Amino acid sequence: MSQxxxxxxxxIVPLAPLAGALLAGIFGTTFGGNWIGRRASHSLTILGxxxxxxxxxxxxxxxxxxxxxxxxxxxxxxxxxxxxxEVGFLVxxxxxxMMCVVTFVSLMVHIYTIGYMEExxxxxxxxxxxxxxxFSMLMLVMxxxxxxxxxxxxxxxxxxxxxxxxxxxxxxxxxxxxxAFMVNRVGDFGFILGIGLIAAYANTLNYGEVFAKAGExxxxxxxxxxxxxxxxxxxxxxxxAMGKSAQFPLHVWLPDSMEGPTPISxxxxxxxxxxAGIFMVARMSPLFELSDTALNFILVIxxxxxxxxxxxxxxxxxxxxxIAYSTLSQLGYMTVALGASAYSVGVFHLMTHAFFKALLFLxxxxxxxxMHHNQDIRWxxxxxxxxxxxxxxxxxxxxxxxxxxxxxxFYSKDSIIEAVHASDLPAAGFASFAVLAGVFITAFxxxxxxxxxxxxxxxxxxxxxxxxxxxDEEPDPHHHHDDHKKPHESPxxxxxxxxxxxxPSVVIGFLTIGPMLFGDFFKGVIAVDAARHPAMTELVxxxxxxxxxxxxxxxxxxxxxxxxxxxxxxxMYMVNPALPAAIKRIFHPVYALLENKYYMDWINENILxxxxxxxxxxxxxxxxxxxxxxxxxxxxxxxxxWIAGVVRRVQTGYVFHYAxxxxxxxxxxxxxxxWLNK
Numbered sequence: 001m002s003q004x005x006x007x008x009x010x011x012i013v014p015l016a017p018l019a020g021a022l023l024a025g026i027f028g029t030t031f032g033g034n035w036i037g038r039r040a041s042h043s044l045t046i047l048g049x050x051x052x053x054x055x056x057x058x059x060x061x062x063x064x065x066x067x068x069x070x071x072x073x074x075x076x077x078x079x080x081x082x083x084x085x086e087v088g089f090l091v092x093x094x095x096x097x098m099m100c101v102v103t104f105v106s107l108m109v110h111i112y113t114i115g116y117m118e119e120x121x122x123x124x125x126x127x128x129x130x131x132x133x134x135f136s137m138l139m140l141v142m143x144x145x146x147x148x149x150x151x152x153x154x155x156x157x158x159x160x161x162x163x164x165x166x167x168x169x170x171x172x173x174x175x176x177x178x179x180a181f182m183v184n185r186v187g188d189f190g191f192i193l194g195i196g197l198i199a200a201y202a203n204t205l206n207y208g209e210v211f212a213k214a215g216e217x218x219x220x221x222x223x224x225x226x227x228x229x230x231x232x233x234x235x236x237x238x239x240x241a242m243g244k245s246a247q248f249p250l251h252v253w254l255p256d257s258m259e260g261p262t263p264i265s266x267x268x269x270x271x272x273x274x275x276a277g278i279f280m281v282a283r284m285s286p287l288f289e290l291s292d293t294a295l296n297f298i299l300v301i302x303x304x305x306x307x308x309x310x311x312x313x314x315x316x317x318x319x320x321x322x323i324a325y326s327t328l329s330q331l332g333y334m335t336v337a338l339g340a341s342a343y344s345v346g347v348f349h350l351m352t353h354a355f356f357k358a359l360l361f362l363x364x365x366x367x368x369x370x371m372h373h374n375q376d377i378r379w380x381x382x383x384x385x386x387x388x389x390x391x392x393x394x395x396x397x398x399x400x401x402x403x404x405x406x407x408x409x410f411y412s413k414d415s416i417i418e419a420v421h422a423s424d425l426p427a428a429g430f431a432s433f434a435v436l437a438g439v440f441i442t443a444f445x446x447x448x449x450x451x452x453x454x455x456x457x458x459x460x461x462x463x464x465x466x467x468x469x470x471x472d473e474e475p476d477p478h479h480h481h482d483d484h485k486k487p488h489e490s491p492x493x494x495x496x497x498x499x500x501x502x503x504p505s506v507v508i509g510f511l512t513i514g515p516m517l518f519g520d521f522f523k524g525v526i527a528v529d530a531a532r533h534p535a536m537t538e539l540v541x542x543x544x545x546x547x548x549x550x551x552x553x554x555x556x557x558x559x560x561x562x563x564x565x566x567x568x569x570x571x572m573y574m575v576n577p578a579l580p581a582a583i584k585r586i587f588h589p590v591y592a593l594l595e596n597k598y599y600m601d602w603i604n605e606n607i608l609x610x611x612x613x614x615x616x617x618x619x620x621x622x623x624x625x626x627x628x629x630x631x632x633x634x635x636x637x638x639x640x641x642w643i644a645g646v647v648r649r650v651q652t653g654y655v656f657h658y659a660x661x662x663x664x665x666x667x668x669x670x671x672x673x674x675w676l677n678k
Contacts (some may be wrong), residue, residue: 004068004069004070005059005062005063005068005069005070005091007070007072007074007089009055009059010055010059010070010089010091010142011074012051012052012055013052013055013056013059013099013103013138013142014052014135014138014139014142015135016047016048016049016051016052016055017045017048017049017052017106017131017132017134017135017138018048018131018132018135019044019048020044020045020046020047020048020049020127020128020131021045021048021128021129021131021132021134021135022128023036023041023044023045024036024041024042024044024045024124024125024127024128024131025124025125025128025129025132028040028041028124028125028127028128029124029125029128036124038123038124041123041124041127041128042110042113042114042123042127045110045127045128045130045131046107046110046111048131049103049106049107049110049131049134050107052099052103052106052134052138053100053103053104053106053107056096056099056100056102056103057100059091059096059099060096060097060099060100063091063092063093063096064093064096064515064521068091069091069092070089070090070091071088071089071090071091071092071144071208072088072089072144073086073087073088073144074086074087074088074089075087075088077147081203082203083199083203083204083205084204084205084206085147085205086144086145086147086148086205086206087148088143088144088145088148088206089142089143089144090142090143090144090207090208091142092524092525093521093522093525094279094282094283094347094522094525094526095141095142097347097351097516098141098279099138099141099142101350101351101354101355102134102137102138102141102272103134103138105266105267105272105354105355105358105501106130106131106133106134106267106272108266108358108362108497108500108501109130109263109264109266109267109358109362109497110127110130110131111493111496111497112263112266112362112365112493112494112497113126113127113130113263114493115369115490115491115492115493115494116261116262116263116365116369116494117261117263120261122166122167125166126163126166126261126263129159129162129163129166130163130263130264130267132159133156133159133160133163133267133268133272133273134267134272135155136152136155136156136158136159137152137156137272137273137276138152139151139152139155140152140153140155140156140276140279141276141279144206144207144208145205145206145207146195146198146199146205146207146210147205149280150191150192150195152276153188153191153240153244153276153280154188156244156268156272156273156276157180157181157184157188157244157273160177160180160257160264160268160273161177161180161181162177163177163260163261163264163268164176164177164180164257164259164260164264165177165178165259165260166260166261166264167259167260167261170259172259173259173260175256175259176253176256176257176258176259176260177257177259177260179252179253179256180253180254180256180257183243183250183252183253184243184244184250184253185243186243186250187239187240187241187242187243187244187250188240188243188244189239190235190236190237190238190239190240190242190243191236191237191239191240191241191243192240193236194233194234194235194236194237194239194240195237197229197232197233197236198210198217198233201217201220201229202216202217207283210287211286211287211527214230214286214287214290215290217229217230217233217287217290218230218290218291228290228291228293230287230290230291230294231291231293231294233287234284234287234288234290234291234294235293235294235297237280237281237284237287238277238281238294238297238298238301240277240280241276241277241278241280241281241335242277242301243277244273244274244276244277244280245274245275245276245277245278245331245334245335246274246305246327246328246331247277247301247302247305247331247332247335248301248304248305248308248309248332249600251305251309251328251600252597252600252601252604254269254274254324254327254328255312255321255324255325255328255597257269257324258318258320258321258324262320262361262362262364262365262368263362263365265320265323265324265361265364265365266357266358266361266362266365267358269324269327269357269361272354274327274331275331275334275350275353275354278331278334278335278338278346278347278350279347279350281298281335281338281343281346282338282343282344282346282347282526285341285343285526285527285528286527288338288341289341289527289528289529289532289533292425292532295338295339295340295341295425295533296339296425296426296427297339298335298336298338298339299336299339299340299420299423299425299427299428299430299431300339300427300430300431301335301339302332302333302334302335302336302337302338302339302431303332303336303427303430303431303433303434303435304332304434305328305329305331305332305335306329306330306332306333306335306336306434306435306438307329307332307434307435307437307438307441308598309325309328309329309332310325310326310328310329310438310441310442310445311441311594312325312328312594312597312598313325313326313329313441313442313445314441314444314445314448314594315591315594315595316445317376317377317378318375318376318377319364319367319368319375319376319377319380319449319453320361320364320368320375322377322445322448322449323357323360323361323364323449325445326357326360326401326442326445326446327357329438329441329442330349330353330357330401330442332434332438333349333413333416333435333438334346334349334350334353334416336416336420336431336434336435337349337415337416337419337420339423339425339427339431340416340419340420340422340423340425340428340431340533340535341423341528341529341533341535341536342415342416342419342420342535342536342539343522343526343528344516344517344521344522344526344536345412345415345416345419345517345536345539346416347516347522347526348411348412348415348509348512348513348516348517349409349412349413349415349416351412351508351512351516352400352408352409352411352412352505352508352509353409353412355400355408355501355504355505355508356396356397356400356401356407356408356409356501356505357397357401358501359393359394359396359397359400359498359501359502359505360394360397360398360401362494362497362498362501363390363393363394363397363498364394365494366387366390366490366494366495366498367380367383367387367390367394367453367487369490369494370383370386370387370390370487370488370489370490371383371460371487372485372487374460377449377452377453378452378459379459379460379462380452380453380454380459380460381452381453381455381456381457381458381459381460382454382455382456382457382458382459383453383454383487384454384455386486386487386488386489387487387488387489387490388489389489389490389495389498389499390489390490390495390498391454392502393495393498393499393501393502394450394453394454394498395450395454396502396505396506397501397502397505398446398447398449398450400505400506401442401446402439402442402443402446402447402562402565402566403439403442403558403559403562404559404562405550405551405553405554405559406506406510406550407505407506407509408504408505408506408507408508408509408510409505409509410509410550410553411509411510411513411546411549411550412509412513413439413558414549414553414556414558415513415517415539416435417432417435417436417439417558418538418539418542419535419536419539420432420435420535422534422535422538422539423533423534423535424532424533424534425533436557436558436561439558439561439562439565440561440562440564440565441565442562442565443561443562443563443564443565443566443569444565444566444568444569445569446565447565447566447569447570448569448572448573451569451570451573451574452573455574456573456574460486460487509546510546510550511546513546513549514545514546517536517539517543518539518540518543
């Protein structure tokens with residue numbers, strides 16, 4: 001029997017983190033007089049997120065086990081022309097799963113932050129920000145209408161701006177958060193256009209009502225063109241997802257966002273903000289299923305991101321940036337799954353990726369702590385024996401990332417590869433090549449990072465920048481490290497979240513692939529036209545349980561590509577470390593292309609930005625100064641002044657002048673009427 005969830009209980013989920021954020025942000029900072037200290041600030045925010053996680057877990061249990069659902073309006077803001085602007089919740093299996101992922105990862109990040117940010121002056125402010133971010137993301141995933149979706153969408157963008165630029169005295173951090181903000185505005189422009197088209201033609205913002213009118217929207221053409229209206233809507237919505245989920249070419253903000261503290265890398269760039277676009281497309285599946293053009297566009301963009309962002313991860317030397325480019329590549333995999341109409345597979349990879357990528361980011365932060373704020377992997381090595389907990393958890397996360405059978409990433413990544421292979425869309429051929437090639441690349445850069453950090457010769461005492469902090473971390477004026485000291489394991493508030501994240505990174509795929517992909521978990525939530533898009537049907541026919549899938553995985557091409565990547569990285573960086581330098585010399589033009597990130601930043605700054613500035617100057621000088629100021633404003637008063645000057649000359653004040661004018665006027669009228677009567 002389907003049950004209805006309680007609105008008051010569901011309200012606790014977003015409001016508990018919001019309460020913690022307000023208390024820490026107001027009373028724990030100079031804004032509110034620093035009434036509460038560090039312990040109270042982190043305790044209040046952690047308690048709020050813990051409550052949200054517990055209620056989310058209970059909600060997921062009710063949804064999965066009892067079939068509970070909730071889709072109601074909580075508050076009506078206004079009604080405009082019959083269109084309702086509301087705050088409401090839609091809680092089904094997709095929402096409940098996202099609620100648990102967001103709150104669990106956020107809880108781990110909150111606990112981890114106690115150890116990572118203990119020496120930072122903005123400690124309380126940071127806890128307020130990450131708790132506020134959790135509230136914003138929960139409002140996004142729990143919404144039942146596009147107005148609230150857009151509110152959460154913009155709120156996570158705003159808080160990410162604050163978090164990326166948390167160290168606001170660093171010029172690089174300020175540049176990075178401005179870059180993230182501006183690039184996301186480009187995507188959001190497309191997003192709001194899509195929402196506006198839906199509002200204009202469906203006259204509603206409610207998900208259920210929009211989906212009910214999907215057939216009508218699919219039959220319309222965009223005014224003045226032969227394009228399908230639904231195609232324009234879906235592409236506009238996906239442009240929003242390209243910005244938020246960092247898809248090519250709107251990906252350029254995410255690597256630079258590593259300027260922020262490491263905990264936000266795990267929170268924003270692994271489990272929550274960057275997956276908002278994936279969640280949105282999955283939620284809008286009834287619309288996207290009506291446009292093969294939009295699905296092909298999604299396939300191409302996702303394939304480019306999955307393959308070419310992985311190449312960039314190979315040459316990075318900053319530990320966080322390697323993982324950042326890995327995030328870009330994996331987001332490309334999720335997008336490819338959406339384009340193949342395997343929405344449930346994309347969401348499944350979203351879930352598994354959230355755990356192992358958060359683990360890798362937090363593990364990188366633990367390494368940074370243990371290495372006394374060094375982030376350059378060239379000056380690490382042999383860390384395994386000094387940081388055993390960080391080592392084993394990082395290894396588990398890396399194995400999950402490359403898709404090792406029985407690990408979480410294997411079940412989701414292999415399902416994506418199979419779904420793309422089964423797709424009939426024209427772009428599926430290129431997408432299939434991209435995701436297969438990406439397996440080797442992912443394994444190569446992941447274990448290049450792993451081997452250089454945890455194995456081989458100890459190089460931390462050879463760092464030429466040993467007395468300087470790494471570029472992506474803020475130097476702490478109150479704590480001076482001896483960079484030549486040996487690495488050390490991180491405190492328990494750092495390692496406990498690593499262990500808790502490592503567990504689902506290993507087992508969550510094995511436990512959930514059956515119900516999530518081949519059961520009824522997403523029944524009635526995600527729509528797929530199986531006749532036109534048969535990928536999921538073929539996946540169902542070939543699935544014989546998680547054990548059989550893993551055993552078959554050991555003989556499949558993706559596994560051998562991953563092993564080839566691991567072996568290649570081991571040989572090049574452990575056995576023959578001179579080989580990478582030789583390859584760099586031989587293929588220097590290719591290396592320069594990768595080092596300059598395909599010159600996307602140069603293009604944005606020197607072509608697009610200058611063109612936009614030129615257009616702005618032209619509009620300012622030509623439109624504002626010439627047309628508006630020169631013609632409309634100054635021209636109007638000059639015209640009035642000229643007319644007044646002319647008229648003033650006939651106002652002499654002499655009666656005989658006025659009498660003459662009257663006689664002449666009568667004469668003209670008489671002449672006119674006589675002429676008319678002829």
